[in-house]
Amino acid sequence: MLDDSTPEIDFDHLNQFVGGDIALTAEIFGMFQNQVEMWGRGLNIDADDETWSAITHSLKGSAKAVGATKMADICQKAEQLVGESNRPGAREVALQNIEHKIYQVSAEIQRWQYRRKIKGI
Numbered sequence: 001m002l003d004d005s006t007p008e009i010d011f012d013h014l015n016q017f018v019g020g021d022i023a024l025t026a027e028i029f030g031m032f033q034n035q036v037e038m039w040g041r042g043l044n045i046d047a048d049d050e051t052w053s054a055i056t057h058s059l060k061g062s063a064k065a066v067g068a069t070k071m072a073d074i075c076q077k078a079e080q081l082v083g084e085s086n087r088p089g090a091r092e093v094a095l096q097n098i099e100h101k102i103y104q105v106s107a108e109i110q111r112w113q114y115r116r117k118i119k120g121i
Helices: 011-018 022-042 049-066 069-079 090-118
Strands: none
Touching: 011 022, 011 049, 011 090, 022 049, 049 069, 049 090
């Protein structure tokens, strides 16, 4: 079961790398959104093992870069669904979980952007 009691983005983790720099944080969030859009389009349950593994690995890296650890964990598990580990229906569930987390992380980013906008930052 997924833990929904913690925020989607670990801002403490992210701030270790950006030092609270709002412009840098916004840039990283923009890169994340571009990467999940690009990689998300290629994520297909019928992909060959190499493509599936490469895309889920890339999504995991994008998630880690913004502190989206729950999304990174889901992508890491999905990355293993190759060869004999690709049980019937497993990729379908993984894809749904990844898409849901992308939505949740993106919503967290939008909330962050909105808070900056209303504060005039």
